[in-house]
Amino acid sequence: MQQTWDIPPPPDQRAPDPATFNGIVVEGVSKSFGPKKVLDGTDLLIHKGETLVIIGRSGEGKSVLLKHIVRLLEPDAGRIWAEGHEVSALEHGPLMDLRKRFGFLFQGAALFDSMSICKNIGLMLEEHTDWPRRRIRERACECLRQVGLEGAEDKLPSELSGGMKKRAGLARAIVMEPQYILYDEPTTGLDPITSDAINDLIIQLQKELGVTSIVVTHDMPSAFKIADRMAMLSRGRIVFTGTVDEVRTTTHPMVRQFIEGRSHGPLGAF
Amino acid sequence: MKTILAAIGRAVIEGLSGAGRGLLLLRAIVLQTHHAWRMRREIAEQMQVIAIGSLPLVIVTSIFVGAVTAVQAVYQMQAYVPMKFLGTVISKSVFIELGPVLMALVVGSRLCANYAAELGTMKVTEQLDAMNIMAIDPVRYLAMPRFWAAVLMIPVVTVFCDAIAILGGYVASVMTLDVSSGVFIEGLQMFYKHSDLLGGLIKSFVFGGIIAMSGIYFGMNTKGGAEGVGRSTMTAVVGSCLSVLVGDYLLAIVLFQIVFEKT
Numbered sequence: 001m002q003q004t005w006d007i008p009p010p011p012d013q014r015a016p017d018p019a020t021f022n023g024i025v026v027e028g029v030s031k032s033f034g035p036k037k038v039l040d041g042t043d044l045l046i047h048k049g050e051t052l053v054i055i056g057r058s059g060e061g062k063s064v065l066l067k068h069i070v071r072l073l074e075p076d077a078g079r080i081w082a083e084g085h086e087v088s089a090l091e092h093g094p095l096m097d098l099r100k101r102f103g104f105l106f107q108g109a110a111l112f113d114s115m116s117i118c119k120n121i122g123l124m125l126e127e128h129t130d131w132p133r134r135r136i137r138e139r140a141c142e143c144l145r146q147v148g149l150e151g152a153e154d155k156l157p158s159e160l161s162g163g164m165k166k167r168a169g170l171a172r173a174i175v176m177e178p179q180y181i182l183y184d185e186p187t188t189g190l191d192p193i194t195s196d197a198i199n200d201l202i203i204q205l206q207k208e209l210g211v212t213s214i215v216v217t218h219d220m221p222s223a224f225k226i227a228d229r230m231a232m233l234s235r236g237r238i239v240f241t242g243t244v245d246e247v248r249t250t251t252h253p254m255v256r257q258f259i260e261g262r263s264h265g266p267l268g269a270f
Numbered sequence: 271m272k273t274i275l276a277a278i279g280r281a282v283i284e285g286l287s288g289a290g291r292g293l294l295l296l297r298a299i300v301l302q303t304h305h306a307w308r309m310r311r312e313i314a315e316q317m318q319v320i321a322i323g324s325l326p327l328v329i330v331t332s333i334f335v336g337a338v339t340a341v342q343a344v345y346q347m348q349a350y351v352p353m354k355f356l357g358t359v360i361s362k363s364v365f366i367e368l369g370p371v372l373m374a375l376v377v378g379s380r381l382c383a384n385y386a387a388e389l390g391t392m393k394v395t396e397q398l399d400a401m402n403i404m405a406i407d408p409v410r411y412l413a414m415p416r417f418w419a420a421v422l423m424i425p426v427v428t429v430f431c432d433a434i435a436i437l438g439g440y441v442a443s444v445m446t447l448d449v450s451s452g453v454f455i456e457g458l459q460m461f462y463k464h465s466d467l468l469g470g471l472i473k474s475f476v477f478g479g480i481i482a483m484s485g486i487y488f489g490m491n492t493k494g495g496a497e498g499v500g501r502s503t504m505t506a507v508v509g510s511c512l513s514v515l516v517g518d519y520l521l522a523i524v525l526f527q528i529v530f531e532k533t
């Protein structure tokens with residue numbers, strides 16, 4: 001793997017066999033949009049049960065990376081493995097089965113704006129279970145309660161504020177009790193108190209349901225609170241991975257610049 | 271004029287190059303049709319949107335189509351053709367040509383723009399991605415119900431248009447053109463052939479498919495933001511109208527030169 005390690009990787013992170021690795025392996029993924037190379041040989045490991053936070057400046061391709069993991073985008077080169085299955089080679093049926101075990105919170109929430117919040121959240125249950133409508137509604141309301149949106153079930157997405165949409169999107173992502181949840185900026189646009197409640201929810205999902213999470217965020221307090229490990233994406237590659245303590249004490253100049261929020265440093269200002 | 275022609279030419283070329291991928295989408299939609307019973311509520315909802323939403327447009331268009339045809343026919347026939355053929359002329363033009371084509375252009379444009387803008391907005395706001403992630407196929411959940419709603423409803427709307435247009439022609443003839451009611455009705459019945467009505471309906475089935483495919487295809491392939499939605503909506507409507515006219519010509523040859531020739 002071509003990673004620039006600030007500290008030597010623990011032995012288990014040195015290129016495991018992706019076919020037997022119980023987690024997610026991103027192996028040399030490259031992706032260009034037209035002439036613009038967004039990902040350029042990105043390598044990343046996500047262990048089962050951990051919360052990995054991806055940091056990096058906006059426009060670096062963090063959302064693009066998340067989308068590759070669930071194959072919303074196809075890599076130009078490289079491969080992605082989840083639980084020993086090569087995601088980029090799965091047939092339609094197994095891919096659908098895999099996706100049912102993933103929850104995805106979009107950066108812009110991506111709620112279906114012709115459907116009520118309740119229908120948005122319950123849609124997966126409607127489609128993939130034979131639950132009666134009442135039970136689906138109860139489960140949707142339960143998820144809304146978990147994100148602090150009780151009483152919003154019969155509203156339309158257009159009637160919610162940006163932060164409320166994000167939380168409704170989160171409720172939708174967790175409704176099927178997925179084993180993996182990918183969060184794209186879960187706390188961006190939320191007030192500090194709600195942000196912290198969302199952090200607690202992310203931690204609770206990990207502790208109680210053993211969820212494996214990948215969280216993209218710029219919110220450093222949130223990152224330090226929820227992360228088991230952090231990874232930094234810059235210029236299309238993961239330039240650093242380490243535990244929270246390692247991030248706090250690292251001398252890696254890019255990471256220091258980012259967590260200290262300075263405009264001078266190796267990352268540049270613009 | 272040159273720029274208009276160039277724009278039309280470009281639209282046609284884009285339309286043809288997209289046609290291949292459009293056919294693949296059509297195949298995917300047809301392959302999802304066995305889910306139609308499960309999706310019946312969505313199909314019914316879309317049919318209702320077409321029926322109720324288009325009603326005023328259909329009524330006004332149809333009345334005037336009938337009335338104008340009557341006025342024009344009387345003007346052309348004066349002194350050459352007996353007035354008893356007026357009803358024949360009106361019913362044949364409405365059943366075979368005006369009903370199916372005008373409904374495909376008027377109601378069809380409305381519908382096509384609706385599909386393209388709605389699906390295009392869902393595409394650019396990542397709602398289609400969200401649906402994919404939830405292991406729900408957007409072709410089954412969104413495209414298939416819309417396609418069948420259009421294919422089923424455009425002929426219904428056309429029949430409705432045929433009836434109102436004949437009525438409009440009758441009223442205009444009797445009230446303003448000095449044609450007696452009996453003569454008009456005699457003309458209607460005189461050369462009536464089932465194949466005229468049937469041919470028109472077959473055309474409108476096909477037009478329904480063309481309209482739906484154009485709206486769905488351009489909507490689902492929208493790129494960019496609000497501007498992209500505007501662009502794909504425009505392309506979808508232009509593509510739908512041109513394809514309807516070209517398709518009308520081809521169907522006219524197939525249906526009235528070959529299939530119904532002997533009857």
Ligand SMILES: Nc1ncnc2c1ncn2[C@@H]1O[C@H](COP(=O)(O)OP(=O)(O)O)[C@@H](O)[C@H]1O
Binds near residue numbers: 038056058063
């Ligand atoms: N579908 C797309 N088409 C073209 N360019 C894209 C697309 N998605 C993302 N990009 C480009 O990729 C880059 C990274 O985007 P993104 O992953 O959203 O960044 P971020 O790290 O802020 O989440 C941006 O420059 C963006 O313009």
Ligand SMILES: [Mg+2]
Binds near residue numbers: 062063064107184
């Ligand atoms: Mg992003």
